Structure formats: C-alpha cells, structure tokens
Amino acid sequence: MIRILFVLAAAVMAAGCAGAASKSDPEVRIRISNAGAEPLQCRMMFGHWVDRDLGAATRGGGTATGIAVTVQQQPKDGALFVMRDDGERRMMLENILCARPNDWQATVGQIDLAVVRTARPKEVWVSCALPETGGRVACAQPKLWYRAP
Incomplete structure (x- = not known):
C-alpha cells in the first residue's frame, strides 16, 4: 500500500513539473512589420x-511601428509556446493572426509559422499588409535568422 502511494505521489509531482518551461528551451523573437497603408491588429x-x-x-518596419514578441520553442518537436501568466503551464502557440482593427472577420490573415517550427531560428521577421484592392491580410514568407541581428 505504501509503495502504491509513493508511486502515485511521484506521478503527481512529475505531472506538475511537466508544464514548466525548461531553461534549455530556446527563445525565438518574432518581429512583425506592416508593409501596407492601414494599421494592422495582431493576435x-x-x-x-x-x-x-x-x-x-502601423506602416513601416521599425521597432516603433512594428510588433515584436518573444516565444519559446521546444527542442524536441519545434512547438512554439509562451508561459501562462502564473508561470505554471505552457500555452502552445497555434497561430498569429493580423487584420484591420475595425473589420477583423473580413480581413484576417495568418503568418505561416510552419517553417519556424522546423527551422528553429533565433529570430523571425515577417511583413504583412492589407492589399490595396481589399481582401484579407497577406503575410510574406518569414525570414529566419539563426543569430540575433
């Protein structure tokens, strides 16, 4: 009986630690610039x-006009994540979406993160824009850096 309790206690402790980020999980800086004339809201x-x-x-690629966010990457499978505000669990990143702030549903477009997951860069730069003819936000293929510029 004591042996069973010991095994259960060890399993609970291991499960509690599984969500925390490892200090060895590398960081990836994602920079998003707006190449269009209209502001883009990103989430x-x-x-x-x-x-x-x-x-x-807003328009332009400088740090004052673009968006920069740092995420972490699991070395094993390349999955991207940020820690929950309480620091207890990973929030796995599915996508980054950008759109015109006052017309989200009709203009939303996405950033292709597949190459980021497989390449494991240190920094990613991507340019997005709302086409002048209307429609959905289009984002260029991300540019990858393996050393922070």
Whole structure:
C-alpha cells in the first residue's frame, strides 16, 4: 500500500513539473512589420479559443511601428509556446493572426509559422499588409535568422 502511494505521489509531482518551461528551451523573437497603408491588429492564438493581443502595427518596419514578441520553442518537436501568466503551464502557440482593427472577420490573415517550427531560428521577421484592392491580410514568407541581428 505504501509503495502504491509513493508511486502515485511521484506521478503527481512529475505531472506538475511537466508544464514548466525548461531553461534549455530556446527563445525565438518574432518581429512583425506592416508593409501596407492601414494599421494592422495582431493576435497570438492558442488552443481552446484563447488569444493574446499583440497590439497594432502601423506602416513601416521599425521597432516603433512594428510588433515584436518573444516565444519559446521546444527542442524536441519545434512547438512554439509562451508561459501562462502564473508561470505554471505552457500555452502552445497555434497561430498569429493580423487584420484591420475595425473589420477583423473580413480581413484576417495568418503568418505561416510552419517553417519556424522546423527551422528553429533565433529570430523571425515577417511583413504583412492589407492589399490595396481589399481582401484579407497577406503575410510574406518569414525570414529566419539563426543569430540575433
């Protein structure tokens, strides 16, 4: 009986530690610039309909006009995540979406993060814009750096 309790206690402790980020999980800086004339609102999307506002990107690519966010990457599978505010669990990043702030549903577009997950860069730069002819936000293929510029 004591042996069973010991095994259960060890399993609970291991499960509690599984969500925390490892100091060895590398960081990836994602920079989003707006190449269009209209401001873009961008959001990180996590599982279970959870999102986090990243703010607005106005025209231009400078740090004052763009968006920069740091996420972590699991070495084993390349999955991207940020820690929950309480620091207890990973929030796995599904996507980053950008759109015109006052017309989200009709203009939303996404950043292709597949290459980031497989390449494991240190920094990513991506340029997005709302087409002048209307429609959805279009984002260029991310540019990857393996040393922070």
